[in-house]
Amino acid sequence: MxxxxxxxxxxxxxxxxxxxxxxxxxxxxxxxxxxxxxxxxxxxxxxxxxxxxxxxxxxxxxxxxxxxxxxxxxxxxxxxxxxxxxxxxxxxxxxxxxxxxxxxxxxxxxxxxxxxxxxxxxxxxxxxxxxxxxxxxxxxxxxxxxxxxxxxxxxxxxxxDEIAIILFSIQFIWQFVHFWAIAWVLDDDYKLAGFRLLPSGKRDLTSAVITFIFAIVLVPVSLLPTIYGYGGYWVGGVSLICSLIFLYQSFMLLHTRQIPEARKLMFGSFFYLPVVQIMFLVDFIVK
Incomplete structure (x- = not known):
């Protein structure tokens, strides 16, 4: 092998x-x-x-x-x-x-x-x-x-404890936007195997709206470390910037409903999580 x-x-x-x-x-x-x-x-x-x-x-x-x-x-x-x-x-x-x-x-x-x-x-x-x-x-x-x-x-x-729940929550909400961006890009291939992963089952306004809603929810969730005092303004600021960029990419998918925008959102999701998590760690250490 x-x-x-x-x-x-x-x-x-x-x-x-x-x-x-x-x-x-x-x-x-x-x-x-x-x-x-x-x-x-x-x-x-x-x-x-x-x-x-x-x-x-x-x-x-x-x-x-x-x-x-x-x-x-x-x-x-x-x-x-x-x-x-x-x-x-x-x-x-x-x-x-x-x-x-x-x-x-x-x-x-x-x-x-x-x-x-x-x-x-x-x-x-x-x-x-x-x-x-x-x-x-x-x-x-x-x-x-x-x-x-x-x-x-x-x-x-x-x-x-609370920190564990916060870490889980950020990645949990992020998962939906991440999954659906990938599903939008690969929907044609997924359909060959009968997979139904987009919220409505297809590339349409409903799927784009639901994806955008979860991107909105991710904004306050990403700020939980700062809100609960486990992180300072650095992690809060970086998380807010990353979440707003992510939200903008989700909005562009909602606006165009085209595969290129879904692909940008997909790649954005790959960067979002490690950046936010590393910043939480750095801020937590120096806090």
């Missing part, structure tokens, strides 16, 4: 973004404790990478026949015949168990949240994608769990 095939199975770029989000939140949680246990940070990164990779592997096993229908996924290892379902299953189970063990060694709640994330993503969100746009709401939960898991992992006894 080639690394390129394994990389496609675990969706390396997506997995790396997930782990990055969790690792930043771990550092925020560690700062709240007053110290950083670097070996635990390494365990989180490795464990998080394995757990996320496992969830992606299970996703591709379940969707192997559907992946054959879409241009962007037909070259994945299972539909292309470069890897058998059995091989992918063994890899997925191995990574899932190893990752859960590492995360569970940090504290029990971290391990339980990681298992919940795998189950919800692979066995609830994945099958729902062909049934209803509600799949995006379900998928936004495991999609927003990484920062929560990262923060909880930094707590010796594993606890969820």
């Amino acid at each position: 080639k690394w390129a095939d394994f990389s496609k199975l675990i969706k390396t770029r997506l997995t790396s973004l997930v782990v990055f989000s969790a690792s930043i939140s771990f550092l925020i949680g560690s700062r709240a404790n007053g110290h950083i246990v670097w070996i635990d940070w390494v365990k989180l990164i490795i464990g998080g990478f394995l757990v996320t990779s496992a969830a992606n592997a299970f996703n591709e096993i379940i969707e192997k026949d559907l992946d054959k229908l879409m241009k962007r996924t037909m070259d994945r290892p299972i539909p292309s015949g470069k890897m058998t379902t059995g091989q992918a299953l063994v890899l997925g189970l191995g990574m899932g168990m190893a990752g859960t063990y590492l995360l569970g060694s940090l504290n029990l709640l971290t391990g339980l949240l990681s298992v919940f994330s795998i189950l919800l993503y692979a066995f609830a969100y994945t099958p729902l994608k062909r049934k209803s746009p509600i799949a995006v709401f379900v998928g936004a939960i495991p999609g927003a769990l990484p920062p929560l898991i990262g923060y909880v992992a930094a707590q010796v006894h594993g606890r969820i």
Whole structure:
């Protein structure tokens, strides 16, 4: 098996973004404790990478026949015949168990949240994608769990406090605009597999309006660190600027309802989250 095939199975770029989000939140949680246990940070990164990779592997096993229908996924290892379902299953189970063990060694709640994330993503969100746009709401939960898991992992006894909820909330609301921007760009390909991910099921005014509404909601949510006193004016200012740019991109999609504007919104979403999270960490450290 080639690394390129394994990389496609675990969706390396997506997995790396997930782990990055969790690792930043771990550092925020560690700062709240007053110290950083670097070996635990390494365990989180490795464990998080394995757990996320496992969830992606299970996703591709379940969707192997559907992946054959879409241009962007037909070259994945299972539909292309470069890897058998059995091989992918063994890899997925191995990574899932190893990752859960590492995360569970940090504290029990971290391990339980990681298992919940795998189950919800692979066995609830994945099958729902062909049934209803509600799949995006379900998928936004495991999609927003990484920062929560990262923060909880930094707590010796594993606890969820206001900061953890704020980190989860920002990523949760961001997920919708992010998902729908991607779904707008890839709607033609998604339809080949019967996926219904846009709010109305198609590229229309309703989908654009709902996307814009969630971008509006993200503005005050992104300011929660400053509102609750966990961040200063720097994180508040950067978050506000990023949110307004994101809102403008959403408005342009609403105004034009064209794929190029959806693509700009999609790329904007890739930059938005890491910038806001890193700024929260920096501001939290120097505050």
